[in-house]
Every structure is written in structure tokens, then in C-alpha cells.
Amino acid sequence: MMSRSELVYRALLLAYPREFRRDCGDEMVQAFGDLCREEKRRGGASGLVGVWVRTLPDLAATAFADRSRAVRDRWLFMFVPLALALGLAITYVDSSPGWDDTGVSAAAVLSTSGLFGVLYPARPWLWALLVGVWIPALGIVREFNYASLLALVFSFAGAYAGAVVRRTFIPAR
Amino acid sequence: MERKSKAGREPRDLLPLRPAVLHILLALADEERHGYGIMREVEGRTGGRTRLGPGTLYGSIKRMLADGLIEESDERPDPAMDDQRRRYYRITEFGKRVAGAEAERLSGLVETARARKLLRGRGSSVPEGV
Numbered sequence: 001m002m003s004r005s006e007l008v009y010r011a012l013l014l015a016y017p018r019e020f021r022r023d024c025g026d027e028m029v030q031a032f033g034d035l036c037r038e039e040k041r042r043g044g045a046s047g048l049v050g051v052w053v054r055t056l057p058d059l060a061a062t063a064f065a066d067r068s069r070a071v072r073d074r075w076l077f078m079f080v081p082l083a084l085a086l087g088l089a090i091t092y093v094d095s096s097p098g099w100d101d102t103g104v105s106a107a108a109v110l111s112t113s114g115l116f117g118v119l120y121p122a123r124p125w126l127w128a129l130l131v132g133v134w135i136p137a138l139g140i141v142r143e144f145n146y147a148s149l150l151a152l153v154f155s156f157a158g159a160y161a162g163a164v165v166r167r168t169f170i171p172a173r
Numbered sequence: 174m175e176r177k178s179k180a181g182r183e184p185r186d187l188l189p190l191r192p193a194v195l196h197i198l199l200a201l202a203d204e205e206r207h208g209y210g211i212m213r214e215v216e217g218r219t220g221g222r223t224r225l226g227p228g229t230l231y232g233s234i235k236r237m238l239a240d241g242l243i244e245e246s247d248e249r250p251d252p253a254m255d256d257q258r259r260r261y262y263r264i265t266e267f268g269k270r271v272a273g274a275e276a277e278r279l280s281g282l283v284e285t286a287r288a289r290k291l292l293r294g295r296g297s298s299v300p301e302g303v
Contacts, residue, residue, distance in 0.1 A: 016228075024231040027208050027260060031227045034209040058226025066232060 005048065006033045009055070015063035017070040072122075079120055083130040086112050091134035095142075105135065109151050110158040117162020124159035131155050184267070184274040187240060193225055193233045198242060198272040201264040205246045208234065208260070234262065242268035 002010070009032045013025050032055065039047035090112065094105040109132050116127035132155020139148030190198075200206060200214040208230055216224050225233075237243045246261040264272070286292040 020232075020235070023235060026258070028227040028231050030259065031207075031209040031212060031230065035212065035227075038213075054224060055226050055228075058228045062226070062228030062232045 002029075003033060003036060005036045005052070009033075012059055015059065015067075017066050019070075020066050072120075076120060076123075079116060080126070080130065083112075083116050083127050087131040087134050090131070091138055094135055095138055106151070106154050109135070110154045112158070113155040114158035114162035114165075117159040117164075118166045119162075121163035121166040124163040125156070127162075128152065128155040128159040131159070182240075184271040187242075187271050188275055188278055190271070190275045191233070192223070193229050194237060194242070195272065195275055196223060196225065197230070197233055197237065198264055198268055198275075201243060201262060202269070202272065205248065205261045205263040207262070211262070237268070238262075241265055242271055 006029055010025070010029050013021050013028065016025075032051075035055075036048055036051050039051045041047075043050065087109075090105060090108045093099060093108075094102075099105075113124075113127045113131040116131065117124045120127070132152045135151035136146075136148040139145035196215045196219075197211055199218070200211045206214060208227070212225050212227075212230060234243065238245070242265060243262045244265050246263045248261065283292065
């Protein structure tokens with residue numbers, strides 16, 4: 001049967017993301033219970049208080065870190081389809097029959113991939129590919145236009161510049 | 174011998190290790206242990222100076238499993254004496270290589286500190302008590 005400390009600790013595990021609780025929750029409660037029993041045997045009530053004093057900051061710090069990681073991953077899943085859609089939209093406009101302003105297309109690729117580089121600087125290569133690969137893909141397939149590969153240069157330059165800007169001016173929390 | 178992780182990573186790709194990760198690898202270097210056993214080993218080995226909380230311990234274990242540094246063990250070192258729900262962990266060959274690489278890296282730092290007379294002890298010219 002669980003002690004009161006274990007019941008409280010299990011309730012506090014709600015601070016962690018669900019996936020973490022599912023993978024590790026039972027073991028954490030078991031280890032915490034073992035720790036409580038051992039410290040209580042050694043030092044009585046003050047031993048138990050000591051366990052809580054050490055455990056609460058550990059729980060707060062690690063739960064915050066895991067939540068932050070989970071939020072970052074969620075943003076990544078939201079940004080991928082958005083970057084893909086914008087890359088395809090730029091390609092659609094660029095390949096329209098009446099469109100001949102390559103400079104605007106290049107600027108759009110550069111700024112869009114740069115924006116994603118700023119928003120999520122951990123994977124600039126991903127944003128560069130999602131935004132910039134479609135113009136050369138279409139250009140090569142339709143017209144053997146290998147010069148359109150230049151779009152990738154703009155997308156990589158934009159994404160990596162965005163990531164550098166983010167890391168330079170907005171320090172990681 | 175397994176020189177790289179399953180993901181094709183070299184030990185140096187994971188360095189420097191976080192202190193908790195190195196402590197867990199050291200705790201598992203000689204025998205398989207469950208989570209609470211790791212906590213006790215670290216506390217005992219460091220004379221109580223390092224105490225891993227359950228959050229730090231299991232957060233590290235989860236990432237170490239993903240990195241291929243440790244793996245779950247099916248064996249029960251002493252089934253008669255133990256709770257069957259406990260999970261035991263053991264270090265992998267890749268984990269041993271990563272721990273060794275980290276130990277060498279730290280050893281290099283210690284040597285530098287000793288050479289610059291920042292460390293008292295063997296090979297240092299700084300007298301005791303200074």
C-alpha cells in the first residue's frame with residue numbers, strides 16, 4: 001500500500017508531460033517510496049522532510065525542462081506543414097505564366113526560410129529544404145532548368161541567417 | 174566491439190556528458206541496477222555529495238535509453254529478493270565507450286589544472302595548506 005508521501009508525489013507527477021509519466025511514472029513513485037522508507041528508517045520524520053526538501057526542487061526543474069521540450073516539439077510539428085505550404089505557394093506564384101520577377105521570388109524564399117530559422121533555429125536545413133526545394137524541383141522536371149537550383153542557395157542562406165540572428169539576439173531560456 | 178551507436182554516432186558526439194549521465198554510467202559499469210539502486214550507489218560513492226532525485230534520474234535514463242548508452246535488462250539479479258515490477262538497467266558497449274571518452278576528457282582537464290598549479294595533489298608543486 002502506498003504511503004501518503006507516495007500518493008502526494010504521484011499527484012505531483014502531473015507536472016510532467018503525459019508521455020513521460022506513462023514511461024517513467026510508476027518507477028519514479030517506486031524509487032521515491034523506497035527513498036522515503038530508507039530515510040525515515042535512518043532519521044525519522046526529519047529524514048522524510050529531508051527527502052521532500054531535496055525532491056521538490058528536482059521535480060520542479062525537471063518537469064519544467066520536459067514541458068519546455070514538449071512545447072518545442074509541438075512547435076516543430078506546427079511549423080513543418082506551414083513551411084511546406086509557403087514553399088509550395090511561392091513555387092506556384094513563381095511558375096505562373098505571367099510571372100517573370102525572379103528577384104521577388106528569391107526575396108520571398110530568402111525571407112520565408114529566414115523567418116522559420118528565427119522561429120525554430122535548431123534545424124535551419126529543414127526550413128531551407130521545405131521552403132526552397134520546390135522551385136528547382138519543378139524547374140528541373142518541367143524545363144531542365146538547373147539554374148533554378150539557385151533558389152536553394154537563397155533558402156539555405158535565409159534559414160541559417162535566421163538561426164544566427166535568433167541565437168545572437170534572443171538568448172535561449 | 175560496438176564502436177558506434179545504432180544511430181551511427183561516435184562517442185565524442187555525445188560529449189561533454191551531463192554529470193547525472195556520467196554518474197549513472199559509472200553506477201552501471203560494474204553491475205545491473207534498478208533506479209533506486211542507482212540512486213543509492215551514486216550517493217554512497219560520492220559520500221552523499223551527489224544525490225540524484227527521481228526526476229533527474231529517470232529523465233536521464235529515458236534519454237540514455239534513446240541514445241543507446243544503457244538498455245533494459247531482462248535478468249533479475251536476485252528475483253527472490255526483489256519486486257518483479259522493477260526495471261533493471263545495464264550499460265551497453267557503446268555506453269562504456271562514451272563513459273571512457275568522457276573520463277579521458279575530464280582527465281585531460283585535470284592534467285591541465287595540475288600543470289597550471291590550480292590543483293593540489295599528486296604531481297603538483299603547490300604545497301599543502303596554501
